[in-house]
Amino acid sequence: MKSFAYARPESLNEALALLDEYGPAATVLAGGTDVVVRLRTGRVLPAIVIDLKRIPALRSDIRETGDCLRIGAQAVMSDLVADAHVRSRFPALAEAAHEVGSVQIRNRATLAGNICNASPAADTAPALLVYGAVVNLVGAAGHRSVPIEQFFTGPGRSVMERGELVESIDLPFSKEPYGAAFARATRRYGVDLATVNVACVVKAFGQTRLAYGAVGPKPLLAIDDSGKLANSKCPEEEKIAILECLISKATPISDVRASDVYRGALLRVMSRRVLDEAVANLRAQERVS
Amino acid sequence: MIVAAGEAISIRVTVNGEVRSVKVLSHHTLLDVLRIQLGLTGTKECCLQGECGACTVILNGRAVDACLVFAVEADEGEVLTIEGLASEGRLDPLQTAFLEKGAVQCGFCIPGMLLSAKYLLKTNPHPTREEVQHGLAGNLCRCAGYYRFIEGVLAVAEATP
Numbered sequence: 112m113k114s115f116a117y118a119r120p121e122s123l124n125e126a127l128a129l130l131d132e133y134g135p136a137a138t139v140l141a142g143g144t145d146v147v148v149r150l151r152t153g154r155v156l157p158a159i160v161i162d163l164k165r166i167p168a169l170r171s172d173i174r175e176t177g178d179c180l181r182i183g184a185q186a187v188m189s190d191l192v193a194d195a196h197v198r199s200r201f202p203a204l205a206e207a208a209h210e211v212g213s214v215q216i217r218n219r220a221t222l223a224g225n226i227c228n229a230s231p232a233a234d235t236a237p238a239l240l241v242y243g244a245v246v247n248l249v250g251a252a253g254h255r256s257v258p259i260e261q262f263f264t265g266p267g268r269s270v271m272e273r274g275e276l277v278e279s280i281d282l283p284f285s286k287e288p289y290g291a292a293f294a295r296a297t298r299r300y301g302v303d304l305a306t307v308n309v310a311c312v313v314k315a316f317g318q319t320r321l322a323y324g325a326v327g328p329k330p331l332l333a334i335d336d337s338g339k340l341a342n343s344k345c346p347e348e349e350k351i352a353i354l355e356c357l358i359s360k361a362t363p364i365s366d367v368r369a370s371d372v373y374r375g376a377l378l379r380v381m382s383r384r385v386l387d388e389a390v391a392n393l394r395a396q397e398r399v400s
Numbered sequence: 401m402i403v404a405a406g407e408a409i410s411i412r413v414t415v416n417g418e419v420r421s422v423k424v425l426s427h428h429t430l431l432d433v434l435r436i437q438l439g440l441t442g443t444k445e446c447c448l449q450g451e452c453g454a455c456t457v458i459l460n461g462r463a464v465d466a467c468l469v470f471a472v473e474a475d476e477g478e479v480l481t482i483e484g485l486a487s488e489g490r491l492d493p494l495q496t497a498f499l500e501k502g503a504v505q506c507g508f509c510i511p512g513m514l515l516s517a518k519y520l521l522k523t524n525p526h527p528t529r530e531e532v533q534h535g536l537a538g539n540l541c542r543c544a545g546y547y548r549f550i551e552g553v554l555a556v557a558e559a560t561p
Binding site for chain 1 (some may be wrong): 401402403404405406409425426427429448449450451453456457462463464465467468469470472473514517520533534538539543
């Protein structure tokens, strides 16, 4: 591996100043599960690596802040899987985080890093999309918040500007009950990138949110407000037509994991499964309450 | 703290209960330092991309791939490697179970496999078979000895009150 300068800033201001000073020659390091591989293969050759892990303002905890659950920039996948709030209120995210890489990867990889990489196949992205997450960014110009559906712009690309860092990710608490589900297809069990991943939220008052990854240049969100998908009296043909419309944003490609046609077929089947599972979860909650 | 490329960094790491001070370069991984500088070659180097788990160690209480952690990131940390698994000359129950179940074939993956198993039982003392499979999914074995690893882990879990 080619050597690089290494900085371990102890404050946000110090980190932002370094980012400003080095510009495109800087690479930031959080969990390192992608960055270290890229440094080793020479895909990135920075003059300096800025390690964010000793910055107290970039927290590693998951906490309630009024109307949302705030996930600190340093929280790793294992933290999400183990967190009681994430498991009970955002189960599709807990499930998605549980499927990322291996336990060794989940113990290092941060949620913030997962979205910064902006992989079209990022497993946490569909869950964040259906829950309406908000990404809190900080940079030299100050703080700004970006809804996750505006965050990704293409493969490996997001709205983040050079010199900006993710500070936290907010998951708003829903005022109405909802059911959620997550599904993922891979070639083998464990430690594989998703061929297709899908998440769904069905709200009690009718809205259905469906998000899917690895079938387009970025993770995609589609929303239906008709209320028909959760309505047991709605004719099957109508539901199929609405689902077809919801998945119509997908533009899958062929690669080593699957052909475009197979991905499209998987998406159709998996969307129906997560919808049915989310509706069943919603009904189960209604029976309890 | 900022160090230039090629400049030595002094780090202090507790390895298997012993405080070790070493000088490293920024791009040296924890795996490099364990194997080359500390001579702890039980931790194996294999894929170098976090796929195979041969380099699994427990860093600050969590199983990690040592090939994906820079040594400087482990500064002030605690590391458990395979050399530290047996205590006072007695094998860890997982090591005994692996021997009893005949889980060891060529042996290359075993250090990583044992540390993943150790971490699994620490976080989940009574896993189901499926949970054991999921917990060991980040460790590859080219002898395909998976069935016996799982039997070994389940046997230890069963013997745990």
